[in-house]
Amino acid sequence: MKSELTNTLQHFSNVLGGSMSENSYLSSFLKWPGGKKWLVSKYRKFIPEFSGEYYEPFLGGGSVFFRLLPTSGVISDINEDLINLYIVMRDHPIELKGIMSEYQEKHSVTFYYTIRESCPKLPIEKAGRLLYLNRTCYNGMYRVNRQGKFNVPIGSKSDCTYDLDLFPRYSAALKTIYIRVCDFSTSIEKSGAHDFVFVDPPYSIANNQNSFIKYNENLFNWNDQKRLVDVLCKARSRGASIMVTNANYDGLMEMYRDNGFYIQHVDRYCAMAGVASKRRMTQELLITSFPLELP
Numbered sequence: 334m335k336s337e338l339t340n341t342l343q344h345f346s347n348v349l350g351g352s353m354s355e356n357s358y359l360s361s362f363l364k365w366p367g368g369k370k371w372l373v374s375k376y377r378k379f380i381p382e383f384s385g386e387y388y389e390p391f392l393g394g395g396s397v398f399f400r401l402l403p404t405s406g407v408i409s410d411i412n413e414d415l416i417n418l419y420i421v422m423r424d425h426p427i428e429l430k431g432i433m434s435e436y437q438e439k440h441s442v443t444f445y446y447t448i449r450e451s452c453p454k455l456p457i458e459k460a461g462r463l464l465y466l467n468r469t470c471y472n473g474m475y476r477v478n479r480q481g482k483f484n485v486p487i488g489s490k491s492d493c494t495y496d497l498d499l500f501p502r503y504s505a506a507l508k509t510i511y512i513r514v515c516d517f518s519t520s521i522e523k524s525g526a527h528d529f530v531f532v533d534p535p536y537s538i539a540n541n542q543n544s545f546i547k548y549n550e551n552l553f554n555w556n557d558q559k560r561l562v563d564v565l566c567k568a569r570s571r572g573a574s575i576m577v578t579n580a581n582y583d584g585l586m587e588m589y590r591d592n593g594f595y596i597q598h599v600d601r602y603c604a605m606a607g608v609a610s611k612r613r614m615t616q617e618l619l620i621t622s623f624p625l626e627l628p
C-alpha cells in the first residue's frame with residue numbers, strides 16, 4: 334500500500350514538474366472539435382472523485398483527462414492518427430519536440446500545404462504532421478474528405494511550438510495509461526466498481542430537433558447512440574460512475590431518462606464553427622449515473 338502511494342505521488346510529481354499543487358493540472362495539447370475545456374473549466378467540481386480507473390472512449394483532445402490526471406485507466410478513440418499522436422507523445426516526446434521545432438522554422442503557406450498533402454509512414458512523422466496541422470490549420474478544425482484526407486485550409490496562427498517545454502509533462506501524464514484504437518464498447522466493457530467513465534460521443538449541434546438525426550447520420554448515428562446507452566447501463570450495473578455529454582435533443586433525453594440516468598442542461602460557447610457569425614452560445618446535455626445539482 335505504501336509503495337502504491339509512493340508511486341502515485343511520484344507520478345504526479347513528474348507530471349507537475351516537481352510541484353505537488355492541488356490546483357495544478359495540464360491543458361490539452363490539441364484543439365479538437367467538441368473539446369471539453371469549457372466543461373472542466375466551469376463544472377470540474379461536479380466530476381466525482383473515484384478510486385478506480387479512468388475510462389474515456391471518445392478521447393479527442395483529452396481535456397477532461399488532462400484536468401483530472403488519473404494514474405491508471407484506458408483512453409481510446411477510433412481515429413488511428415489521433416491515437417498514434419498520443420502514443421508518440423507518451424513514448425517519444427523529445428523526438429516529437431524536434432520535429433515541431435523543424436516545422437516551425439519551415440512554416441509557410443507552401444510548407445503547410447506540402448505537409449497537408451504528405452502521407453508519412455513512420456509513427457513519429459505521422460504524429461508530427463497531425464500536431465503541426467492541428468496548430469496551424471483554420472480554427473483548429475479536424476476534417477477529412479471521403480478519401481480520408483485532411484482538407485482544412487491554413488489558418489492565421491503560425492506558432493506551433495508554444496508549449497515544447499510541456500512535452501515531458503504530457504508524456505509523464507500518459508505513462509501509466511493504456512492508450513488504444515478501438516470501438517467505445519470495447520473500452521467501456523472493461524470498467525467496473527469504483528471506476529469513472531467519461532463519455533463524449535461525436536455529435537453536431539443541429540439547427541432544430543428534426544434535423545438532429547440527419548446531421549449526425551454519418552458521424553455517430555442513432556443506432557450508435559442506442560448501443561452506447563446499452564453499454565453504459567451495463568457499466569453502471571457493475572458499479573462504475575458515469576458522466577456523458579451529448580446534444581440537447583429530446584430523443585436522447587427520453588432514452589437516457591427511460592434508462593434511469595440523471596440529466597442537466599449546461600450552456601457553452603460554440604467556437605468551432607467555420608464562420609464567425611455562426612459561433613454562439615448553445616446548450617448541451619450533461620448526463621450522469623448519479624444525482625447532480627448544478628447552480
